[in-house]
Amino acid sequence: MAAFERARLRIPGGVNSPVRAFAAVGGSPPFLVRGEGCRVTDIDGRELVDCVGAYGPLILGHRDPAVVRALREQLDRGTALGGPTEAETELAERITLAMPAVEMVRLVSSGTEAAMSCVRLARAATGRDRILMFDGGYHGHSDALLAQAGSGVATLGIPGSPGVPAAVVQDTLVLPYNDLDRALGVFAREGERIAAVLVEPVAGNMGVVAPRPGFLEGLRRVATAFGTLLVFDEVITGFRVGPGGGQERFGVRPDLTCLGKIIGGGLPIGAYGGRRDLMEQIAPAGPVYQAGTLSGHPLAVAAGLATLARLADPPDPYPRLEALGARLAAGLEAAAGALGVPLTVNRVGSMLTPYFAAAPVTDHATARRSDRDRFAAVHRGWLARGVYWPPSPFEAGFLSLAHGEAAVDQVVDAFATALAGSREPAAEGPETAGAILQPSDP
Numbered sequence: 097m098a099a100f101e102r103a104r105l106r107i108p109g110g111v112n113s114p115v116r117a118f119a120a121v122g123g124s125p126p127f128l129v130r131g132e133g134c135r136v137t138d139i140d141g142r143e144l145v146d147c148v149g150a151y152g153p154l155i156l157g158h159r160d161p162a163v164v165r166a167l168r169e170q171l172d173r174g175t176a177l178g179g180p181t182e183a184e185t186e187l188a189e190r191i192t193l194a195m196p197a198v199e200m201v202r203l204v205s206s207g208t209e210a211a212m213s214c215v216r217l218a219r220a221a222t223g224r225d226r227i228l229m230f231d232g233g234y235h236g237h238s239d240a241l242l243a244q245a246g247s248g249v250a251t252l253g254i255p256g257s258p259g260v261p262a263a264v265v266q267d268t269l270v271l272p273y274n275d276l277d278r279a280l281g282v283f284a285r286e287g288e289r290i291a292a293v294l295v296e297p298v299a300g301n302m303g304v305v306a307p308r309p310g311f312l313e314g315l316r317r318v319a320t321a322f323g324t325l326l327v328f329d330e331v332i333t334g335f336r337v338g339p340g341g342g343q344e345r346f347g348v349r350p351d352l353t354c355l356g357k358i359i360g361g362g363l364p365i366g367a368y369g370g371r372r373d374l375m376e377q378i379a380p381a382g383p384v385y386q387a388g389t390l391s392g393h394p395l396a397v398a399a400g401l402a403t404l405a406r407l408a409d410p411p412d413p414y415p416r417l418e419a420l421g422a423r424l425a426a427g428l429e430a431a432a433g434a435l436g437v438p439l440t441v442n443r444v445g446s447m448l449t450p451y452f453a454a455a456p457v458t459d460h461a462t463a464r465r466s467d468r469d470r471f472a473a474v475h476r477g478w479l480a481r482g483v484y485w486p487p488s489p490f491e492a493g494f495l496s497l498a499h500g501e502a503a504v505d506q507v508v509d510a511f512a513t514a515l516a517g518s519r520e521p522a523a524e525g526p527e528t529a530g531a532i533l534q535p536s537d538p
């Protein structure tokens with residue numbers, strides 16, 4: 097593909113964020129030129145049903161009229177203004193209204209910054225250094241949070257990338273998601289040293305993994321008991337799994353919350369907020385430094401406000417998102433069932449992941465036991481039949497209010513055909529099966 101070749105000469109891997117390169121599924125990514133509603137169009141003029149949703153932000157779909165109008169109006173007034181705007185206060189007010197645990201909020205430009213800043217604040221407020229997070233969780237690419245679980249009984253983090261000093265992650269503990277007993281054990285041993293527990297209330301970056309009943313509640317209890325701050329990373333789940341995010345859906349109140357994605361309506365944004373006494377420690381109200389030249393950017397704030405306003409408008413859009421998600425999950429399960437292929441669909445609202453696994457997927461280890469080759473083969477077939485699904489078995493697919501039932505059914509039909517074409521070589525014509533099952537080197 098000429099566009100990809102050209103991009104790879106000047107951009108590492110040809111993309112500005114790794115998953116976009118299609119390394120996990122093989123082949124070349126389609127280069128995109130426009131989005132409209134629930135569809136994107138590539139440079140060859142091919143229309144695809146979009147289940148990527150820009151990796152989470154586009155809960156209204158592409159070019160929602162209210163978002164486009166808000167952006168046009170802001171463009172007429174300027175881009176970056178270099179001073180506070182009332183729209184920033186309005187966005188902060190909307191967020192605090194939707195999430196009662198968020199009493200004050202600071203806008204930043206990415207989810208990475210939000211999580212990184214929460215960690216700094218938690219360490220400052222508690223006077224402790226240790227952070228507890230969960231294997232398969234993702235909290236952006238800041239050094240301290242780019243840790244992975246060490247081997248054996250050690251829970252101390254090891255660098256998750258070259259360039260991350262061991263010293264920077266030595267205070268990052270990494271435990272299996274949904275394993276409350278392990279977390280309680282770590283607290284019993286060193287709870288007084290842990291500044292924060294950082295958790296996605298629904299994991300979305302090992303594919304979708306819902307919290308086991310009692311997991312978030314247990315973390316809340318033990319964090320309170322040890323004076324540790326509970327931080328919910330709701331960069332994906334905020335305004336996605338319900339108007340009040342995961343904290344409302346599961347009824348657990350965090351001390352701090354990270355946001356991003358949907359609150360920027362498709363423009364770059366992040367935010368963090370929480371208890372007033374904590375947020376008042378952020379500069380210039382308090383001593384904990386955090387800043388950003390383009391933080392609270394007028395265009396991102398305008399798009400975010402329009403998006404949140406639309407989500408708060410009657411009729412409540414969340415039942416519809418729930419129904420669309422349920423329809424897609426049921427359709428994928430039925431298609432796999434008809435072919436006798438083991439499939440576990442994990443879904444919370446309008447975010448879902450189909451794992452080619454017979455057993456329940458409850459953490460990173462079980463997610464990784466799914467059949468990734470089969471996912472890659474199905475992904476290629478899906479794309480060939482007009483569906484743009486996240487190009488990794490460990491990403492969430494997203495639906496939006498722009499998806500109708502017909503679009504969902506199109507995704508299901510394409511999945512069924514792609515799956516039928518991805519069966520073992522014995523069941524297929526030799527060349528096509530071989531070609532489909534062989535992941536190509538991107």
Ligand SMILES: *Cc1c(COP(=O)(O)O)cnc(C)c1O
Nearest residue numbers: 206207208234235236329331332
């Ligand atoms: C996307 C994401 C982030 C990082 O946000 P960026 O805007 O990409 O920096 C952090 N946490 C979670 C849970 C995410 O899904």
